[in-house]
Amino acid sequence: MWKQLEMGLRAFWLIASRIWGCLCFTLRKQTRSIIQHQSVKYDLFPLSPLSRHRLSIVKRKILVLDLDETLIHSHHDGVVRQTVRPGVPPDFSLKVIIDRHPVRFFVHKRPHVDFFLDIVSQWYELVIYTASMEIYGAAVADKLDAGRGILKRRFYRQHCTPLFCGYTKDLSSICEDLSSIFIVDNSPGAYKTYPFNAIPIKSWFSDPTDVALLNLLPVLDALRFTSDVRSILARNLHLAG
Structure with missing residues (x-):
């Protein structure tokens, strides 16, 4: 009898320990997920006198921004995109004429893009550089600018150079002084000619928890104080968020 009771208790504790282990694993997984996906804040503080002086003696820099899969993702009617x-409703839609045919694009803004543009427009002169057709790219840029005049x-x-599988972007056509210009782009081919003037960013399609733009803010905050962006970016080629 005692032997049967002992065996029963052992079986009970074995089952209970397995259930407890499963619950702990699930709890840890959920906690990691919450931590990973929680919103990131970037607080702006007044500059110290030393920082203001530093900014006064370095050239104001140019931040070049790609559109598709960097700031936004879009798809057009008639095409099923698994991404x-x-x-999921788009943030806005556009109707443009391409080859005499009306095409409607459904555009999704990358999470935090409005906040990102608000902040970096205070630090840099912003330039949009996209491999998309002008009739589409201009309409998207107008929507992102929203009348603020920050994406002129x-x-x-x-303005791009065709490659076998994409386009490269000529930063020197924007500014001859390469010490004061850099690009944020999800496509490495776009900045192939200027690897030391680029910050990679992972491609974005539809993940609502993405915080890559927010993660770039500390880097962009610091770069505006440098005399030559290449001195930093040449050593940090894997900054993708």
Whole structure:
């Protein structure tokens, strides 16, 4: 009898320990997920006199921004994109004429892009440089600018150099002084000619928990104080968020 009771208790504790282990694993997984996906804040503080002096003696720099899969993701009617979950509404839509045919684009803004543009426009002169057609890229840039006048300078496909599988972007056509210009782009081919003037960023399609733009803010905050962005970016080629 005692032997049977002992065996029963052992079996009970074995089952209970397995259930407890499973619960702990699930709890840890959920906790990691919450920590990973929680919103990131970037607080702005007044500059110290030393920082203000430093900014006064270095040249104001140019931040070049790509559009598709960097700041936004879009798809057009008639094309099924597996990267966007069915039923997810776009942030805005555009209707443009391409080759005499009307095409409607459904555009999704990368999480925190409005906040990101608000902040970096205070630090840099912003330039949009996209390999997309101008009729589409200009309409997207207008929507992102939202009348703020922060995205006035724009370059499009006709300003790019075709490659076998994409386009490269000529930063020297924007500014001859390469010490004061850099690009944020999800496509390495875009900045192939200027690897020391680039910050990579992972491609974005539809993940609502993405914080890559927020993660770039500390780097961008620091770069504005440098005399030559290449002195930093040449040593940090894997900053993708």
